[in-house]
Amino acid sequence: MNSWSVLMLRKDNFKNIVYRKDGFYMYKIVSRKPLNATVTQMEIEAPLVAKKAKPGQFIILRVDEEGERIPLTVAGTDPEKGTVKIIFQIVGGTTEKLNHKAEGDCLQDFVGPLGVATHTDGIKKVCIVGGGVGCAIAMPVAQEFHRLGANVTSIIGFRNKDIVILEDEFRACSDKLYVMTDDGSYGQHGNVTVPLKEMLESGEKFDQIITIGPLIMMKFVVATAKPFDIPVTVSMNPIMIDGTGMCGGCRLTLNQDGKRVTKFACVDGPDFNGYEVDFDEAMSRNRMYMDFEKHAYEEACNLFKEVA
Amino acid sequence: MAIVQTKNPMPVQEPEVRAHNFNEVALGYSEETAINEANRCLNCKNQPCVAGCPVNIHIPEFIAKVKEGKFEEAYQIISETSSLPAVCGRVCPQESQCESKCTLGIKFEPVGIGRLERFVADYHNEHNTAKPNVPAPNGHKVAVVGSGPSGLTCAGDLAKKGYKVAVFEALHTAGGVLVYGIPEFRLPKKIVAKEVETLKDLGVDIDTNVVIGKTLTIDELFEMGYEAVFVGSGAGLPRFMNIPGEALKGVYSANEFLTRSNLMKAYKEDPVTPIMKGGKVAVVGGGNVAMDAARTALRLGAEKVYIVYRRSMEELPARKEEVEHAEEEGIDFRLLNNPIEILGYNNPDDPRDPKNGFVTGIKCIKMELGEPDASGRRRPVEIPGSEFVLDVDAVVMSIGTSPNPLIKDTTKGLEVNSHGGIIVNEDGLTSRDAVYAGGDAVTGAATVISAMGAGKLAAKSIDEYLSKKQ
Numbered sequence: 001m002n003s004w005s006v007l008m009l010r011k012d013n014f015k016n017i018v019y020r021k022d023g024f025y026m027y028k029i030v031s032r033k034p035l036n037a038t039v040t041q042m043e044i045e046a047p048l049v050a051k052k053a054k055p056g057q058f059i060i061l062r063v064d065e066e067g068e069r070i071p072l073t074v075a076g077t078d079p080e081k082g083t084v085k086i087i088f089q090i091v092g093g094t095t096e097k098l099n100h101k102a103e104g105d106c107l108q109d110f111v112g113p114l115g116v117a118t119h120t121d122g123i124k125k126v127c128i129v130g131g132g133v134g135c136a137i138a139m140p141v142a143q144e145f146h147r148l149g150a151n152v153t154s155i156i157g158f159r160n161k162d163i164v165i166l167e168d169e170f171r172a173c174s175d176k177l178y179v180m181t182d183d184g185s186y187g188q189h190g191n192v193t194v195p196l197k198e199m200l201e202s203g204e205k206f207d208q209i210i211t212i213g214p215l216i217m218m219k220f221v222v223a224t225a226k227p228f229d230i231p232v233t234v235s236m237n238p239i240m241i242d243g244t245g246m247c248g249g250c251r252l253t254l255n256q257d258g259k260r261v262t263k264f265a266c267v268d269g270p271d272f273n274g275y276e277v278d279f280d281e282a283m284s285r286n287r288m289y290m291d292f293e294k295h296a297y298e299e300a301c302n303l304f305k306e307v308a
Numbered sequence: 309m310a311i312v313q314t315k316n317p318m319p320v321q322e323p324e325v326r327a328h329n330f331n332e333v334a335l336g337y338s339e340e341t342a343i344n345e346a347n348r349c350l351n352c353k354n355q356p357c358v359a360g361c362p363v364n365i366h367i368p369e370f371i372a373k374v375k376e377g378k379f380e381e382a383y384q385i386i387s388e389t390s391s392l393p394a395v396c397g398r399v400c401p402q403e404s405q406c407e408s409k410c411t412l413g414i415k416f417e418p419v420g421i422g423r424l425e426r427f428v429a430d431y432h433n434e435h436n437t438a439k440p441n442v443p444a445p446n447g448h449k450v451a452v453v454g455s456g457p458s459g460l461t462c463a464g465d466l467a468k469k470g471y472k473v474a475v476f477e478a479l480h481t482a483g484g485v486l487v488y489g490i491p492e493f494r495l496p497k498k499i500v501a502k503e504v505e506t507l508k509d510l511g512v513d514i515d516t517n518v519v520i521g522k523t524l525t526i527d528e529l530f531e532m533g534y535e536a537v538f539v540g541s542g543a544g545l546p547r548f549m550n551i552p553g554e555a556l557k558g559v560y561s562a563n564e565f566l567t568r569s570n571l572m573k574a575y576k577e578d579p580v581t582p583i584m585k586g587g588k589v590a591v592v593g594g595g596n597v598a599m600d601a602a603r604t605a606l607r608l609g610a611e612k613v614y615i616v617y618r619r620s621m622e623e624l625p626a627r628k629e630e631v632e633h634a635e636e637e638g639i640d641f642r643l644l645n646n647p648i649e650i651l652g653y654n655n656p657d658d659p660r661d662p663k664n665g666f667v668t669g670i671k672c673i674k675m676e677l678g679e680p681d682a683s684g685r686r687r688p689v690e691i692p693g694s695e696f697v698l699d700v701d702a703v704v705m706s707i708g709t710s711p712n713p714l715i716k717d718t719t720k721g722l723e724v725n726s727h728g729g730i731i732v733n734e735d736g737l738t739s740r741d742a743v744y745a746g747g748d749a750v751t752g753a754a755t756v757i758s759a760m761g762a763g764k765l766a767a768k769s770i771d772e773y774l775s776k777k778q
Binding site: 245 | 517523543544560568662
């Protein structure tokens with residue numbers, strides 16, 4: 001017997017998993033927990049992904065047979081249980097449908113881990129800057145640095161008190177934690193660049209800043225860090241389809257030594273050097289299907305209203 | 309009996325009708341037409357057609373059965389050497405393979421071998437209900453990476469010899485390029501599904517949602533007990549031209565455009581996966597994929613579709629029948645034109661204008677043909693000062709792919725060439741023991757049938773290797 005025998009994909013070896021008629025296993029939702037009004041956390045049974053996934057990597061899922069493929073960053077794993085944690089915000093038709101799935105339901109497809117894991121080598125003092133649902137992705141990265149013994153400063157920002165998520169988790173893995181809200185309804189008033197700037201100005205040195213959140217926020221984190229010459233890693237979240245290096249939809253442009261270089265977030269990323277990323281282009285590209293998504297979201301909502 | 313000089317024409321949907329639907333263009337021979345066409349075969353002794361087939365189908369023998377009306381027997385002959393007859397009958401470039409060697413073709417039109425193959429395969433799929441005989445297991449396990457044409461062929465050949473084969477597919481549906489790349493109107497997805505079912509009936513396991521190089525590595529496949537691995541992971545990342553404007557909204561790679569339409573079914577009325585529909589579309593490139601993208605754009609409702617290709621019709625690499633079909637459907641071929649920039653909308657007064665960043669046109673320069681280059685084709689040269697703009701709403705870049713890095717990066721000792729293609733010897737063996745490879749992962753973008761030929765070769769080599777091992 002080798003170490004893989006318990007993870008063999010076939011029916012005989014995996015008795016606790018639900019199977020479709022054609023012998024593939026389904027990806028069961030083993031837990032479901034709303035974190036705020038529009039953000040939900042789920043644990044999905046996907047033993048092969050759970051065994052492999054590292055912080056910073058992502059998965060692609062489809063909710064049902066006719067569904068689209070959406071990328072979601074891995075928010076944690078339990079290799080023993082064979083589960084992968086995902087945290088998602090309801091932004092369109094697919095995430096609305098996903099949110100309506102209950103514990104015990106199954107997802108059609110779940111593939112990963114994709115992308116390159118966050119680089120951790122040699123980083124002793126790190127600042128993690130998360131914004132909104134991006135904090136869900138930042139959390140496992142912060143936890144990993146904490147586990148590796150690095151000094152972790154975390155700054156997490158939200159629009160207001162109602163949507164603050166994962167505060168306890170961040171507190172547990174951070175040497176220092178700043179919770180920020182745009183309107184001052186919780187934690188400190190202001191956006192995430194406020195404490196970052198204060199720390200940097202007071203002479204705080206980080207080996208690396210890692211920021212994950214809305215593109216505009218990451219762009220400003222990069223601008224804030226630039227005068228202090230501290231390396232910034234940004235986690236890009238472009239539109240994706242296959243996620244395996246085939247379609248090129250997730251491409252973005254890096255400015256490297258005066259040259260514009262095309263990279264693919266699915267295989268080259270999702271982490272990139274923040275000083276090189278063309279954020280304006282990435283923001284424009286992410287808006288490509290905005291009208292379509294809005295329409296799809298409304299359709300999905302109407303559908304669930306009719307059912308209810 | 310007098311020789312009929314021309315092929316029996318293939319019934320097709322009329323161009324003006326088919327340009328607006330995704331149903332198959334070619335409708336296939338009737339039994340009567342098939343027998344008539346088969347009767348054109350001279351059954352010549354030296355059988356040059358067989359040598360022209362990358363998988364060496366016993367062509368005269370199957371045609372002889374068609375002449376007698378024994379269509380199922382004809383199918384059995386084809387399936388001795390081909391795992392995917394209904395697919396090959398549709399997408400093979402027969403005019404440059406079997407049919408190019410046909411003796412009848414010296415003086416007249418060659419026998420319509422591809423059309424007959426398709427007829428026989430469709431006849432079988434429609435009439436046959438018997439499951440294939442599952443051979444006695446020989447106790448060996450082989451893993452196949454990728455369920456495209458090379459992987460399916462390799463898996464099929466090994467399964468027929470009694471190997472336990474597992475095929476690992478990264479996407480959610482088996483078929484590789486046959487499902488994400490080649491459109492429904494050229495290769496209906498139910499035909500691919502049927503061929504995949506036939507393999508499953510032979511005992512092949514197909515595991516979707518497993519990315520080799522990520523979910524599992526090649527080394528882990530060996531740890532799991534597989535004794536040999538065939539890598540048929542296909543072509544990889546799309547190439548772009550590195551001209552300004554390629555990040556504008558409305559610029560697609562052909563892979564993305566076709567994947568959205570084919571695999572994700574964006575062509576349907578109210579799709580879940582979005583795609584730009586309508587407007588004017590320029591497809592850059594001249595291969596089969598470019599033809600597929602152009603004709604897909606047309607069917608998605610484009611008012612005008614251009615093929616922009618930097619050489620002339622003579623050098624255009626797409627299969628002849630596809631070019632003819634595209635022209636009939638009204639695709640506008642802008643030959644000897646090369647794009648130099650993609651133009652986008654930009655409202656200087658309103659940075660929030662929702663139209664900002666969307667494609668408005670493609671700037672091209674006219675070309676003329678100069679001296680032949682390394683590929684033997686005459687090299688296109690720019691004509692100075694001949695720039696012009698085509699007004700378009702979307703651009704599809706169909707200029708090839710570079711190999712996917714996932715397997716190379718996670719497999720120690722696997723050697724690749726300067727283009728990133730996996731290096732194999734004449735048996736399909738890579739630089740790693742018991743790891744074989746074939747198809748686009750080795751050659752770069754090529755044809756379905758050449759990938760099948762490589763899958764077949766690897767299956768033979770794997771069989772020889774594992775037979776010796778025991």
